[in-house]
Amino acid sequence: MLATIKERVIQLQRKQFGLGDIVEMKKPHPCGTNAWKVIRMGMDIRMKCTGCNHSVLLPRARFEQRLKRVLVSAGESEES
Numbered sequence: 001m002l003a004t005i006k007e008r009v010i011q012l013q014r015k016q017f018g019l020g021d022i023v024e025m026k027k028p029h030p031c032g033t034n035a036w037k038v039i040r041m042g043m044d045i046r047m048k049c050t051g052c053n054h055s056v057l058l059p060r061a062r063f064e065q066r067l068k069r070v071l072v073s074a075g076e077s078e079e080s
């Protein structure tokens, strides 16, 4: 039971996200859209604004700081 709680805490802290996910950031893009598609995962995360197709490269740590929530998880069905 303790282990389960601990796992959940880690998941919350890590904010699970993956390639192809649509994410919402703390601040919307200047174009007014706040939905970004993750198009590259690595040391840096590349995401593309779904409103104007502008893409941004962010270090993973900064991406995680700015991430508010995952709107659509692309990999959810494949992993299980």
Ligand SMILES: [Zn+2]
Binding pocket: 029, 030, 031, 032, 033, 049, 050, 051, 052, 053, 054
């Ligand atoms: Zn935009």
